[in-house]
Amino acid sequence: MPQTQNIIGLVYDFDKTLSPNSMQEDTVLPYLGLDSAKFWAETDRLVAEDSYEAELAWMQLLLEKEEFRNLSNQDLQHMGLKLKYYAGVPEIFKQLEEVLDRPAYREYGVTIEHYIITSGLREILEGSNLRPYVKSIFGSEIAEDSQGKLGFPKRAISHTQKTQYLFRINKGYLDLQTDVNDHVPREDHRIPFQNMLYIGDGPTDVPCFAVMSQQEGHTLAVYDPADNNSFAKCMQLRKAKRVEEIAEANYQKGTHLWRLLEYVITEIADSIVQRRRDSQEASIIAAPGH
Numbered sequence: 001m002p003q004t005q006n007i008i009g010l011v012y013d014f015d016k017t018l019s020p021n022s023m024q025e026d027t028v029l030p031y032l033g034l035d036s037a038k039f040w041a042e043t044d045r046l047v048a049e050d051s052y053e054a055e056l057a058w059m060q061l062l063l064e065k066e067e068f069r070n071l072s073n074q075d076l077q078h079m080g081l082k083l084k085y086y087a088g089v090p091e092i093f094k095q096l097e098e099v100l101d102r103p104a105y106r107e108y109g110v111t112i113e114h115y116i117i118t119s120g121l122r123e124i125l126e127g128s129n130l131r132p133y134v135k136s137i138f139g140s141e142i143a144e145d146s147q148g149k150l151g152f153p154k155r156a157i158s159h160t161q162k163t164q165y166l167f168r169i170n171k172g173y174l175d176l177q178t179d180v181n182d183h184v185p186r187e188d189h190r191i192p193f194q195n196m197l198y199i200g201d202g203p204t205d206v207p208c209f210a211v212m213s214q215q216e217g218h219t220l221a222v223y224d225p226a227d228n229n230s231f232a233k234c235m236q237l238r239k240a241k242r243v244e245e246i247a248e249a250n251y252q253k254g255t256h257l258w259r260l261l262e263y264v265i266t267e268i269a270d271s272i273v274q275r276r277r278d279s280q281e282a283s284i285i286a287a288p289g290h
Helices: 028-032 036-050 054-063 073-082 091-100 103-107 122-126 162-171 203-214 228-239 256-283
Strands: 007-012 111-121 136-144 150-155 196-200 218-223 245-248
Touching: 007 162, 007 256, 028 073, 036 054, 054 136, 054 150, 073 122, 073 136, 091 111, 091 256, 103 256, 111 122, 111 162, 122 136, 136 162, 162 196, 162 203, 196 203, 196 256, 203 218, 203 228, 218 228, 218 256, 228 245, 245 256
Parallel strands: 007 111, 007 196, 111 136, 196 218, 218 245
Antiparallel strands: 136 150
16 A cells, blocks of 8 residues: 655754764764874775775774773663764754644644664664654664674665665665665655755765755755854855755754754645645546536
């Protein structure tokens, strides 16, 4: 039976999108006493000189530390409470749902679901203040050994691989055991791309921006108001038509970003209601003339 397709999917990157920092800088690096600048410089060296993929490079550097290997995934979850966010996060997740508190939207059961796709460690976000508001979190993962300690990377999500999870959200294939490449008729997609908005911060999100644009989804880039380079990167994305809009990463009510999010959500909700009404009208069989 076809999906009702009345869900709006808001999909967020994490590092520099919901937080001004990379998650490692708030959690594992301070725990290990590592200097962030030196750590990322060494990551870049492995990528440049030894042809590492960036995600495997920083995971390798962490796993070289005995103190890190002695941690469990539960320990990583506990570190999630140390994450720092931009203003308005996590309150915005609940507040955006209030945008749909209108009779027409309630009549057709229009709802919002929040998702996070990150190249960072999923377990850290699983223990964060964001978790209660988010339908699913996709991120890099490290398996535990027989003693329950961190052992070997079991999933490293690169910037291009993040696009797979957009299709998972689109099809409703949130269980990673399900093959995302399975064919699903468009009417059976749980959240059509036209009902989705992807929010990122820079060039690393270009693959996701591209997929969203190709699939008639919505795109938005945010910049750090304290970082001129961040603003410049977002402007380049907009000039290249990678994103529809850019805004300062301030998620509080009344800001430019809030207004953009409210606008896109309302636009999608209106289109859902219109499609449902059109479908109902088309299903009505006109009475024969007398």
